[in-house]
Amino acid sequence: MFFRLYKTRIKCLLKNRETLFWSFGFPILLSIFFYMAFSNLTSEDSIDTIPIAVIQEQNIDPSFMELIESIxxxxxxxLFHVRSVSIEMAKKLLNEGIVKGIIDYEEDIxxxxxxxxxxxxxxKTFVDGYMQKSQTIRNIASLNPEVLSQEFLEEIVQHKDYIQNGTMNQKSPDYTLIYFYSLIAMTCMFGCNWGFREMVDIQADQSAIGARINVAPTNKMKLLISNLLAAFTLHFSSIVLLFxxxxxxxxxxxxxxxxLLLLISFIGSLCGISFGAFVCVAFKINVKARExxxxxISIGxxxxxxxxxVEIKYLIATKAPVVGYINPSSLITDALYSLYYYENNSRVYFNLAILSVLTIFFVIVTYCKIRRREYASI
Amino acid sequence: MIVDVKNLVKRYDKLVALDHLNLFVEEGEIFGLLGPNGSGKTTAINCILSLLKYDKGTIEIFGKPMSQDAYDIKRNIGIIMQNVAVFDELTVYENISYFCSLYIKDKSEVKRLTQEAIEFVSLEDFTKFHPKKLSGGLLRRLNIACGIAHKPKLIILDEPTVAVDPQSRNKILEGIKKLNADGATIIYTSHYMEEVEQLCSRISIIDKGKVLATGTKDELKAMISLGEKITVEAYNLQEEQLDDLSKLTNVSSLEYSDNCLEIKSKKGKNNLIDVLDYLQKNEINFGKIYTQMPTLNDVFLEITGKELRD
Incomplete structure (x- = not known):
């Protein structure tokens, strides 16, 4: 009987085009939009060797040339492809876009x-840094020349990393991934619509079908599980398809x-569906208002x-971390970040644990609310 | 006794929807619950089915107290709701099969019963149709098939003919009679007195959550002071003539408007011959003549002072 209920429910859900679009179609469409938007952004921001011109007539400090060519x-x-050229040639190259900047080294740069x-x-960052450091050395030399050892000078002119921060997993950071993580989290949370629908269809005060089902001699728990399982099957499929x-x-x-990635999605999907069911039974207002x-809540x-x-996530993490802990979307996103960036998966498991607790909470409250329920009004 | 409801009270805040309602339904009868919209019929049904909480009273079905998890009782009940309750995503066959499978475990039995239900409501040509493709009448028949496919002993029909064309209505009423003939006990709620009168062996008239009267249709009609009603198409009656007519021996009341004379007789009496005699003697032109025995509407009117369809 359970399988028959489950199978019929799957059939029912498969024919609901609206829900299918939002779960299967919309995330894929959105991912295409993200991809189109961010692939351009990434190509513009990727770092290649930068061609620059240094004017050769001038008496350039050799240590400067050595430095600029060594980064x-x-x-x-x-980092730089340096051309030592005349000022006329430098201007020509700049105008033609062959070089990105001209450095004119006289007394100042x-x-x-x-x-x-x-x-x-x-x-500009490089030049400003060089000028600042050379000024510092000049000041020290005039005020306290005896401290100027070779080691000291090497240390002070050590160039910094202009383009890259260290990452914990030896992976180059790609901030566009945050949007795709959020998209996956959102898709998981779209499960709330499936869970909501299941609850509407088995509650007598929500729908005529619910009333008919409540009159039948079928155990509510069995019905609830078969329906939610059917919803979960399709919803999780939508996430796997997105992946x-x-x-x-x-x-x-x-x-x-x-x-682990699939496990995050699995629990995320369960959490989304149970959250929808929870909202449906938790509020004593009409169906439209509940929707x-x-x-x-899901968009919020x-x-x-x-x-x-992206800044909002960090703001919440620093100012109101509790909100992050009770927000399933945030937990899913965070678990996905952690999986990508960190060698150690402890943070992933922590997020999954909270997500599981929330899911269990939603399921228990939902069951308690509908179990043996007689309605005050229909 | 199949259903026994005693002193049922249901309140919605200050509104008393059911006021110490008492009902009983005997095995094999078609019991009618007749009352205007808002009289408490559906509330009573929902309480009987243990869908609604009630404040006071007891409900027994098949001699056992009814409750939300009384599955042995529920297994033998079929319900046809006022609102059509089917899945738009499933076909006619799938809908009937699904609801039947909530009651019957055996797969082949479900298949057989589904087929029988389809034949019963004459939906053989529409088994692969989705509900949205069905007309109002066909949809109502599907709704009925979903409620009766598991062959229940007690069938509750809550206004099953609302917004149904006459042809489908007749089919539905015939079907209900057949179900009853096959052994099912029926509870039928409606505000259509003609249907209740035509169908039900015993009737309770309900208003404002109270049972006002219960009995067979003849017993109910016998409770009131009116007898036969005569309607005559008569032209240019004068005040004096109307006065004379009202003074005829068995006349209870008289109304005349738009050349239509309506005379109500006293209980158990007849006026037709006297009235026709008077019209002929006074050379009053008259056309069509109708006579009608008291209806349930007259019963309701006399008990409550208002029309059933108010």
Whole structure:
């Protein structure tokens, strides 16, 4: 009987085009939009060797030339490709876009740039840093020359990393991934619509079908589990499909631990569905009003998890961490971040544990609310 | 006794929806619950089915107290709600099969009963249709099939013919009679007195949550002071003539408007011959003549002072 109920429910849900679109179609569409938007952003911001011109007539400090030619992005990739040219040639190269900036080294350094951009910012940051440090050395030399040892000088002129921060997992940071993580979290939370629908269909005060089902001699728990399981089957399939699309079509990398990744989605989906069921039974108002509350909470959760603005996530994490702990979207997103960035999975397990606790809480409250329920009004 | 409801009280805040309602339904009868909209019929049904909490009273079905988890009782009840309760996503066959499977475990039995229910409501040509493709009448028949497919001993129909065309209505009423003939006890709620009168062996008239009268239709009609009603199409009656007519021996009341004379007789009496005699003697032109025995509406009118459909 259980399997028959489950199978019929699957059939029912498969024919609900609206819910299918929001769970299967919409996240994939959104991922395509994200991909289109962020792939351009990434290509513009990727760091290549920056061509610059240094005017050769001037009497340039050799240590400056040595420094500028030695800075590397990676072991075999220099930060600057330096051309020592005449001022006329330098201007020509700049106008033609062949070089991104001109360094005129007289007593002070003058920097000429034609456009704004990340490469120009890097050149400026380098030049400003050099000027600041050389000024510091000059000041020390005039005030206290005996402290100027070779080691001291080497230490003070040590160039900093202009383009890269260290990461905990030897992976280059890709902030666009945050949006894809949030998208997965949102898809998990779309499960709330499935859970909500299941509850509407088995409560006598919510629908005529619910009334008919309540009159039948079927155990409510059995019915609840078969319906929620049917919803979960389809909803989890939608997440797996999204993963497959992101991984195989858009080539988004989520790290190597696919098992843990699926576990996060599995618990995320359960949490989403049980959350929808919980909202449906927790509020004593009409169905439409409950739907509005559900939508508001799920979108609000996505917002607080950084879906619309990454800064919000950090703001919540620093100012109101409790909100993050009770927000399933935030927990899913955080678990996915942690899985990608950290060697150690303890933070992933911590997030999964809270997510599981929330899921169990939602299920228990839902069951207690509908168990042997006689309604005050229908 | 199949259903026994005693002193049932249901309140919605200050509104008393059921006021010490007493009902009993005997095995094999078609019991009618007749009352205007808002009289408490559906509330009473929902309490009987243990869907609604009630404040006071007892409900027994098949001699056992009814409760939310009284599955042995529920297994033998079929319910046809006022609102159509089917899944839009499932076909006619799938809907009937699903609801039947909530009662019957054996798969082949479900299949057999589903087929029988389809034949019973004459939906053989629509088994693969989705509910949205069905007309109002066909949809009501599907609703009935979903409620009776498991062959229940007690069938409760809550206004099953609302917004149904006459042809489908007749089919539904015939079907109910057949179900009863096959051994099911029926509780039928309606505000259509003609249906209740045509169908039910015993009737309770309900208003404002109270049972006002219970009995067979003849017993109910016998409770009131009115007898036969005569309606005559008569032209240009004068005040004097109306006065004379009202003074005829068995006339209880008289009304005349738009050339239509309506005379109500006293209980158990007849006026037709006297009235026709008077019209002929006074050379009054008259056309069509109808006679009608008291209806349940007259009963309701006399008990409550208002029309059943108010």
């Amino acid at each position: 590397e992005i990676t072991e075999d990739k220099k 003058t920097l000429y740039l034609k456009e704004n951009g990340i490469q120009q910012s890097i050149i 497959a699309f992101l991984n195989n079509v858009l080539r988004i990398k989520f790290g190597d631990d696919m098992g 509005v509350i559900l939508t508001a 959760g996505g917002f607080l998890a950084g879906m619309m603005n």
